[in-house]
Amino acid sequence: MTRLKRPWRDNSGHLSPLKLAVFAALFVPGLWTALGYALGLLGGRPLNEAIHQVGLWGYRFLLISLAITPARRVLQWPRLLLVRRMIGVAAFAYIAIHLTLYITDQMFDLWKVGSEIVLRFYLAIGFVALLGLALLAATSTDAMVRRLGGFRWSRLHETVYAIGILATLHYFMQSKLEVYEPTVMAGLCAWMMGHRLIARSYGEGRRISVWATAALSLLVALATAGGEAVYFRLGLGIDPTLILAADLSLYAGIRPAWVVLIVGAGVTVIAALRGTARRQSRFGAARSDAYRPS
Numbered sequence: 493m494t495r496l497k498r499p500w501r502d503n504s505g506h507l508s509p510l511k512l513a514v515f516a517a518l519f520v521p522g523l524w525t526a527l528g529y530a531l532g533l534l535g536g537r538p539l540n541e542a543i544h545q546v547g548l549w550g551y552r553f554l555l556i557s558l559a560i561t562p563a564r565r566v567l568q569w570p571r572l573l574l575v576r577r578m579i580g581v582a583a584f585a586y587i588a589i590h591l592t593l594y595i596t597d598q599m600f601d602l603w604k605v606g607s608e609i610v611l612r613f614y615l616a617i618g619f620v621a622l623l624g625l626a627l628l629a630a631t632s633t634d635a636m637v638r639r640l641g642g643f644r645w646s647r648l649h650e651t652v653y654a655i656g657i658l659a660t661l662h663y664f665m666q667s668k669l670e671v672y673e674p675t676v677m678a679g680l681c682a683w684m685m686g687h688r689l690i691a692r693s694y695g696e697g698r699r700i701s702v703w704a705t706a707a708l709s710l711l712v713a714l715a716t717a718g719g720e721a722v723y724f725r726l727g728l729g730i731d732p733t734l735i736l737a738a739d740l741s742l743y744a745g746i747r748p749a750w751v752v753l754i755v756g757a758g759v760t761v762i763a764a765l766r767g768t769a770r771r772q773s774r775f776g777a778a779r780s781d782a783y784r785p786s
């Protein structure tokens with residue numbers, strides 16, 4: 493009989509403080525929402541508010557799981573991979589609860605829930621994304637990796653990027669006018685996908701140049717500004733130049749494109765610092781080799 497591996501242990505069975513901390517943190521938003529509900533702190537429509545909060549955290553966890561691969565490369569911290577699967581499974585669990593709360597809100601009328609999913613495009617998209625996450629969660633065990641083989645398993649799990657796009661669309665469409673956070677998230681999602689494409693063209697194990705990271709950050713920030721302008725034009729008929737002008741002045745606060753640019757610039761600086769530290773440690777090792785008495 494195969495024994496279940498405890499989520500806070502690493503592959504060699506030792507307690508991993510990183511895994512333990514992340515495992516505990518994943519429960520916090522859910523418990524916070526449950527507590528708010530129990531204490532009557534979720535406003536006039538508590539169930540609807542709970543649907544929102546749980547959906548939002550499920551989406552955030554999904555994006556954090558997507559961020560692990562680029563973060564591991566930029567920080568040169570391979571152990572980060574230990575928590576990717578756990579965060580992905582948590583994203584699925586939150587979204588499954590999100591759907592369950594929605595069904596509860598519809599008084600368990602499954603016929604109505606089914607027809608709403610078919611008739612409302614944003615729900616249909618969300619449902620397809622949830623099915624995709626369910627498939628990934630079901631195949632996330634070590635046994636499934638062995639069964640499918642590394643190559644087929646990786647190919648299957650690359651669909652998480654498509655799921656990320658569907659989830660972002662679902663978030664955008666239900667947000668209607670208030671699209672600040674969805675726009676930021678869409679920009680960050682695009683950055684991570686761009687980073688993945690660049691990494692693939694560099695090949696496994698090679699470091700992405702700081703210039704490529706900087707160029708990606710700038711391009712994605714511009715695309716975020718353009719995408720937001722197009723969204724407001726198509727959805728509300730607002731002149732796109734007004735949105736772009738708001739992006740250029742800080743009068744309207746820090747717009748989503750700036751947030752994406754600031755995050756991208758931060759990652760670029762970290763990549764540059766890590767590159768310098770690596771070169772210095774290589775140089776130091778070479779010097780101490782040169783002075784070692786033979």
Ligand code: HEM
Nearest residue numbers: 544547548550551587591594615618619621622659663666
């Ligand atoms: C991967 C799949 C999904 C993700 C990532 C996701 C995420 C989200 C997010 C982030 C929100 C907005 C929260 C906020 O504005 O604070 C939301 C709202 C919502 N979602 Fe989902 N969701 C998913 C699937 C589903 C499914 C399958 C259903 C039901 C069939 C659903 C029903 C809803 C509803 C009813 C709302 C609130 C809409 C409103 O109040 O107008 N979602 N979801």
